[in-house]
Each structure stands twice: as structure tokens, then as C-alpha cells.
Amino acid sequence: AANAMWGGRFADGPDAIMEAINASIGFDQRLARQDIEGSRAHAAMLAATGIISDKDAGAIREGLLTVLSEIETGRFQFSTALEDIHMNVEARLKELIGEPAGRLHTARSRNDQVATDFRLWVRDQADAAITGLDALIVALLGQAEAGADWVMPGFTHLQTAQPVTWGHHMLAYVEMFARDRSRFADARVRMNECPLGAAALAGTGFAIDRDATAQALGFDRPMANSLDAVSDRDFALEFLAAASICAVHLSRLAEELVIWSSAQFRFVTLSDRFSTGSSIMPQKKNPDAAELIRAKIGRIMGAMVALFTVMKGLPLAYSKDMQEDKEQVFDAADHLMLALAAMTGMVADMTANKGALAAAASSGFSTATDLADWLVREAGLPFRDAHHATGALVAMAESKGCDLPDLSLADMQSVNPAITQGVFDVLTVDASVASRTSYGGTAPANVRDQISRWRGRLG
Numbered sequence: 306a307a308n309a310m311w312g313g314r315f316a317d318g319p320d321a322i323m324e325a326i327n328a329s330i331g332f333d334q335r336l337a338r339q340d341i342e343g344s345r346a347h348a349a350m351l352a353a354t355g356i357i358s359d360k361d362a363g364a365i366r367e368g369l370l371t372v373l374s375e376i377e378t379g380r381f382q383f384s385t386a387l388e389d390i391h392m393n394v395e396a397r398l399k400e401l402i403g404e405p406a407g408r409l410h411t412a413r414s415r416n417d418q419v420a421t422d423f424r425l426w427v428r429d430q431a432d433a434a435i436t437g438l439d440a441l442i443v444a445l446l447g448q449a450e451a452g453a454d455w456v457m458p459g460f461t462h463l464q465t466a467q468p469v470t471w472g473h474h475m476l477a478y479v480e481m482f483a484r485d486r487s488r489f490a491d492a493r494v495r496m497n498e499c500p501l502g503a504a505a506l507a508g509t510g511f512a513i514d515r516d517a518t519a520q521a522l523g524f525d526r527p528m529a530n531s532l533d534a535v536s537d538r539d540f541a542l543e544f545l546a547a548a549s550i551c552a553v554h555l556s557r558l559a560e561e562l563v564i565w566s567s568a569q570f571r572f573v574t575l576s577d578r579f580s581t582g583s584s585i586m587p588q589k590k591n592p593d594a595a596e597l598i599r600a601k602i603g604r605i606m607g608a609m610v611a612l613f614t615v616m617k618g619l620p621l622a623y624s625k626d627m628q629e630d631k632e633q634v635f636d637a638a639d640h641l642m643l644a645l646a647a648m649t650g651m652v653a654d655m656t657a658n659k660g661a662l663a664a665a666a667s668s669g670f671s672t673a674t675d676l677a678d679w680l681v682r683e684a685g686l687p688f689r690d691a692h693h694a695t696g697a698l699v700a701m702a703e704s705k706g707c708d709l710p711d712l713s714l715a716d717m718q719s720v721n722p723a724i725t726q727g728v729f730d731v732l733t734v735d736a737s738v739a740s741r742t743s744y745g746g747t748a749p750a751n752v753r754d755q756i757s758r759w760r761g762r763l764g
């Protein structure tokens with residue numbers, strides 16, 4: 306039998322395979338709440354402008370609430386023959402209230418309807434990402450505060466470079482996640498315009514009030530061009546791009562937690578609540594959550610690439626290709642929120658091992674740069690010569706199997722006679738980090754300043 310919604314010109318119904326490839330109800334039922342919210346705003350506007358009667362609008366708005374409660378309580382029968390959430394909702398509304406249901410779709414198309422629903426959904430997810438990032442930032446600030454002056458090795462090439470403070474390392478991630486937060490907030494501003502009323506693609510001859518529906522749905526304004534309104538998905542691309550960058554940051558922190566929690570590093574101890582065991586090796590405590598967070602970028606960036614590829618080269622206006630937008634964004638959003646929550650829990654619960662961090666900080670000749678800087682400052686050497694002399698002292702310490710502070714003054718003076726006892730003051734890791742007070746540097750005093758700056762910003 307021909308389709309009840311659009312089958313007027315059809316003698317025959319769709320092939321089962323046609324129905325299978327066409328239907329989106331299997332996934333777009335997640336837009337139910339947004340769809341009903343949009344329809345209720347549309348019905349109210351149609352009545353306010355005199356396009357339908359108040360009585361019909363009242364029945365529609367009331368009936369839609371019944372449909373919503375049926376969906377939310379799992380009593381709703383979704384039908385593949387009805388293709389998508391929009392037609393499923395409308396068909397049920399007709400069963401509930403009869404003839405007035407047929408007036409809801411006046412001056413509207415599924416094209417502006419789905420664009421509106423999806424914007425509302427993605428907007429909620431941008432808000433959720435912001436909330437999730439705020440919680441993660443708070444957890445990182447807690448760690449930074451606890452260890453504002455704890456020393457640890459800073460790495461380049463994963464080789465010991467210079468000592469840094471634990472608080473400084475935590476704050477590096479605070480900066481990254483705060484930028485992620487601002488990317489979601491920026492994207493939200495651009496996406497917050499309402500497509501509803503663009504109708505199929507050209508607008509409508511009915512005297513609708515697009516400002517009213519935009520306002521009712523919390524949008525800043527209606528979208529200015531009907532073709533653009535129904536055919537762009539840049540808001541979803543932007544969300545996925547922000548999600549991908551955030552997932553990259555999450556994966557880098559996750560990787561550090563995997564390394565740091567190993568027996569070889571012991572920089573952190575993950576809580577039991579965020580670790581797992583092995584079914585064969587009784588001693589194991591594995592950082593599975595960190596590993597899974599590290600992996601999430603795969604599907605999140607995959608979703609971004611998939612949707613970019615779907616959108617590329619599509620002519621204006623709507624094409625059914627765009628139905629492929631939703632699953633990608635749903636999946637990416639679900640996994641981003643899960644990863645943010647898991648990372649927040651892991652960071653809040655973990656214990657940084659001050660002693661292990663300090664022991665590692667002083668190995669690997671981590672204060673060699675401080676020695677070279679001392680030669681510049683106190684003995685007037687050009688930095689390149691100081692670098693060379695310090696390199697010779699590192700080689701000497703290495704051959705003696707000791708650290709730089711263990712060399713005697715005589716050893717030092719054999720390389721450069723201008724060296725005095727005072728050099729030993731700069732060879733400790735604590736002196737090293739305390740000296741790095743340049744703006745953005747690792748000194749505990751800077752870390753404390755930054756923590757209070759962030760606390761002030763978060764309120």
C-alpha cells in the first residue's frame with residue numbers, strides 16, 4: 306500500500322529493501338524530545354498568526370505531550386514504514402487527536418524540521434561537553450593544588466629534560482581543556498540560529514512568525530536564508546571538530562596516566578574504582594579506563610571524517626545523504642561524554658606519589674641547564690660555551706656513575722676554573738623549579754598564581 310504521509314501519487318508501496326535503506330527511525334528516535342518541542346513551538350506560532358485555530362493548536366500541543374510521555378516511558382510503537390521520528394510522531398498524534406494533527410505540518414517540511422531538531426540536540430551536547438569539561442578542570446585544579454610544589458621530571462622526547470612541578474603539569478592540561486571548552490562555547494554561538502520556517506527549501510507563502518518559533522526554542526534568531534537553513538550541517542561538523550580536538554587532549558593525558566601508573570614509573574597510583582584486574586595474573590591492576598579514553602579519538606575523529614565526507618560536494622539544498630549526519634554525531638557525543646566523565650573520575654581519585662616524582666626529578670642530570678645558566682650568570686660565559694662546559698661535566702658524572710651535585714668542586718673546576726662553591730645551590734631540583742618564575746614558568750609561586758586565576762574564573 307502507498308505511504309500514508311506522502312503516497313498520494315504512488316500506486317505501490319516501497320520494496321522492503323527500499324524501506325530498510327530509507328528508514329532512520331532506528332536511530333533518529335533520539336530526537337523525539339527535540340522534535341516534539343519544535344512541533345509544539347510551530348503549532349503555537351501557527352495559532353498566534355491565525356494560520357490554524359487556537360482549538361486545533363491546543364489539541365496538537367496537548368497531544369504531542371502525550372506522545373512524548375509514551376516515548377519516554379517506552380510505550381510507543383515505532384514503525385519503520387513511517388521512516389523517521391517526524392512521521393512516527395505525527396502519525397501517532399493523528400491516532401490520538403484525529404483531524405487537527407494533519408494541520409501541524411502547515412508551512413513546514415521535514416527538511417527544516419530535522420535541521421531544527423538536530424541543532425537543538427547538538428546544542429544540548431555542546432552544553433554537556435562544557436559541563437563535563439568544567440568538572441574535569443576542577444579535578445585537575447585539585448591535583449595541581451595538592452602538588453603545587455612537588456617536583457617531577459619534565460620530558461622532551463620522553464627523555465628527562467628539566468624538573469617541573471606536578472602542579473604545572475596538571476595546569477598544562479587545564480589550559481588545553483579550557484580551550485576545548487571555549488571551542489564548544491564558540492560553536493554553540495554560531496549554531497544557535499533557528500532553521501524552522503525555511504520549509505522545504507524556499508520559505509513559505511504563509512505569514513509565519515519565524516522570530517516567535519526561534520525565541521520559543523531558545524535560539525538567538527531565525528536563520529536568514531532558507532536554502533542554507535535546510536542544507537548546511539556545519540554546526541555538526543564544528544561540534545565534531547571540537548570533540549575531536551578534545552579527544553586528542555584526553556588521549557594524551559590518558560597516555561601519560563598509563564605510563565605514570567606503570568611499575569617502572571610509579572608517578573601515580575590509580576584508585577581501585579578506576580582500575581581493573583587480570584583474569585590470569587593476580588598481581589595486575591590495569592589502567593583500562595585510561596586506555597579506552599586514549600582510544601576514543603579513533604571513533605570520534607572517525608565520525609568527523611565521515612560527516613565531512615558526506616557533506617562534501619552536496620548541491621543545495623536538502624539531499625537524503627544528510628540523514629547520515631546523525632549516527633556519527635550521536636556516537637561521537639556519547640563517547641566523548643563518557644570519556645570526559647571517566648577521566649574526571651580517574652583524575653579526582655588518583656594519588657600522585659610525591660617521593661617517586663621527586664626521585665625521578667633528580668635523575669638524568671635534570672639540572673644541567675641550571676648549571677649552564679649559572680656559568681652564564683656568575684662566570685660571564687657565552688651560553689654556547691657554558692653549554693659545552695656543562696656537557697663535559699655531565700660526561701664526567703656519567704663516567705663516575707654519579708649525579709651532577711655529587712661532583713666535587715675540584716671536578717667542576719677541572720672543566721672551568723671560574724666555578725665556585727655557589728654552583729651547588731642551583732643544582733637541586735627544588736632550586737631549579739623555584740627559579741623558573743618567568744611568566745608561564747614552572748615555579749611553585751607561578752603555579753599558585755595560576756590556580757587562583759582559574760579558581761576566580763570558574764567562580
Ligand code: ARG
Pocket residue numbers: 329333389415416419623625627628629
Ligand atoms: N529522516 C530525514 C533526515 O534525517 C528527515 C528529512 C527528510 N526529508 C526529505 N525530504 N525526505 O534527514
